[in-house]
Every structure is written in structure tokens, then in C-alpha cells.
Amino acid sequence: MEDVKAAVAGGSVYASGGGGWVDHGLEIGGAAVTMGQPKLASVDELPDDAIIITCTAIGAPAGKTDWQMLGVDYIKAVKLLMENYEGKVVGVMTPQNGMSSSINGWLPAAMLDLVVVDATGDIRAHPTGKMGQMGLAADPNFETIQVVVGGKKETGSYIELVVKGTPAKTSNVLRTASDMSGGFIASARLPVPASFIKENAAIGGISMAIDLGKAIIEAEPNGAEAVIQTICDKTNGEILGRGKVISSTVEYSGAFDIGQVVVDNPNNPLTLHVMNEFMAVDDSKGNRLTTYPDVITAISTETGKPLSAGALEPGLEIAVFRIHKSHVPLSSSVRDATVYPEVEAALGIQISDYALGE
Structure with a gap:
């Protein structure tokens, strides 16, 4: 739980005003370390052909809409991707640090026996899904799979969606789904081999958030x-x-x-x-x-x-x-x-x- 608190505290700096909510990060991260034992792995610990997927939340951080996203939505999104993908998924990563997005994949990793990879698609938070896809948004020939799950069932806004196509086009579909679900939705997407992550991700992004968070927590008793x-x-x-x-x-x-x-x-x-x-x-x-x-x-x-x-x-x-x-x-x-x-x-x-x- 100390790692959860530190990741949220440090991630809040790299959030750059977005990246979810502190309460959501503590809630989902707390569930992850209570219900299982997520493990943080360096990308160098994984074989080049190990498949890594990106877990994230898509939407706007201001919280001015009627959204609902539960821990089970993150897990369901990963499950749906794994069911619709031919390869074996080994680990998860986040496309960005943030108030909650630094711990995006921790809960499905704990529940589905996956590792959390110490890398981010972007060291800081950003507005569009394309900005965390490690250069693949520019490739018109790369086909991927993306999944979103979330929304309020009682209002009819709950959505489960599996879409295949180029990162650029499917990212726009996911953004629309997020809006329709209430403005904030869980996602699993972009299965790629560890060799690609090693060359294209911001390596060590999660460790950086945790280390910064620990320093912040230590300084807090001394004032703002x-x-x-x-x-x-x-x-x-x-x-x-x-x-x-x-x-x-x-x-x-x-x-x-x-x-x-x-x-x-x-x-x-x-x-x-x-x-x-x-x-x-x-x-x-x-x-x-x-x-x-x-x-x-x-x-x-x-x-x-x-x-x-x-x-x-x-x-x-x-x-x-x-x-x-x-x-x-x-x-x-x-x-x-x-x-x-x-x-x-x-x-x-x-x-x-x-x-x-x-």
C-alpha cells in the first residue's frame, strides 16, 4: 500500500493536471494490493517476444460528468482483449503517469497473474490516446485491438466494446465510447512485444513516479x-x-x-x-x-x-x-x-x- 500511495503522489506531479483522480488511484491501487500481489518488472527482465498490453482510463479529468468506473471494469477490459487476441499476454503497462493512471494496470495484473512493466507510453499525462501509443498512431499498416469497458448500467450508459483497426482510427472510436459512457472509461489495448517497448517507451516511468512520491510523502510533515x-x-x-x-x-x-x-x-x-x-x-x-x-x-x-x-x-x-x-x-x-x-x-x-x- 505504501507503493500505491507513492505512485499516486508522484504520479500526480507527472499528471500535468490530468491523469484521473487521487481518490480513484488510491481505491483501485488499494484493491490491487489487497486482492493480490502485483509485481513490478523491468522490461529487461522479459523476453523480447513477451506480449505487453496497455491499460488505461480514457476521458476527461475534471469530473463534471456522470461517470462510473469500477475496478472490475479494468479487469473485464483486459479479459476481453485476451479473449480476442491470439497471442499470450504476459504483462501490462500504462500509457502515462497520472493521479490514478500510474496504477492503471495494477488491479488486472494482480487478478490475472500478469506483471506490471516499469515503462510508460509517455512520462506525463496527455489528452489523446494516440499520444501514448509510442509512435504507432502514424503507421497506417499496423492493425491493433482496443477494448473499453465502463459506464452506469442503471442509466443505460454501460458499454463493452472490442474494436480492431489502425491505432489512429480505433483511438477515435474509443474516445467516442468514453463520451457515450459518461466521460471516463476503462481500456485495454495495443498488444506489442517487449522488444518494441524497450525501443519506444519511456523506460522506468513507474519507478520514477514511486521514487518521487516517497520523497513527497517524507516532506509533507514539513509543510507545503x-x-x-x-x-x-x-x-x-x-x-x-x-x-x-x-x-x-x-x-x-x-x-x-x-x-x-x-x-x-x-x-x-x-x-x-x-x-x-x-x-x-x-x-x-x-x-x-x-x-x-x-x-x-x-x-x-x-x-x-x-x-x-x-x-x-x-x-x-x-x-x-x-x-x-x-x-x-x-x-x-x-x-x-x-x-x-x-x-x-x-x-x-x-x-x-x-x-x-x-
């Missing part, structure tokens, strides 16, 4: 400022500014939370661009201060805890934190130019020039 300093020291991160949230235009639309948050940083207000996660920050002079794939996090200066994008309401005092991309492992997802146009169109800003640059 001690926690913020610990996060900076542990990650080579920095505070871009501090201030009170002035306004937020973040609204739910099609399983995405999209909008802007303005922070009254002294003499130079900051604008945080949100598409589920914080994707960029501009100052009042129009200068870009940070852009995906940098880790971008809003931290409460009162509690030291990272906040989700949907929780940033006027009056909250926050510190805007970032880790430069040079200080985190980057997966092939980041170098996939095809994943950026829809995000740039939704936000009306440039992202790819920085993400794809040196």
Missing part, C-alpha cells in the same frame, strides 16, 4: 513549501510563477476538458492552456514559457499537492511548475508528428514545433 522544494529538487524542475487563479474557461466537450486558466503572477499573469492536461503556458507578453512534452503542473501553495486542471477555480493560490523535457525520458509518442494537429486545432496554439525540436 517543503513539498514544493522537494518536487523541484527531485525532478530538476522549476517554478515558473505563483499567484491566484483569476479565471478558468475549462469546459467539458466530447470527452475532453478544454480551455484556459489565467494566474495572477505578479507583474506578468500566466495563461495555462488546457486540453485535459496543461499543454502550454504563455506569459502576458505572449512569450511561451513551457510546452508539451515538458511536465507542467499546478501545485497548491497551501497544501503542496498538485491540482487537476478542472479544480483550478478563481481564488486558488498556486505555483506553476515545469520539468524541461531534457530531464525526463521521452517515448516515441513524442516524436510522432501525426498526434499534434488535432490538439493544436483544439487549443489554437503551436505545440509540435517545440515537441519535435531539439
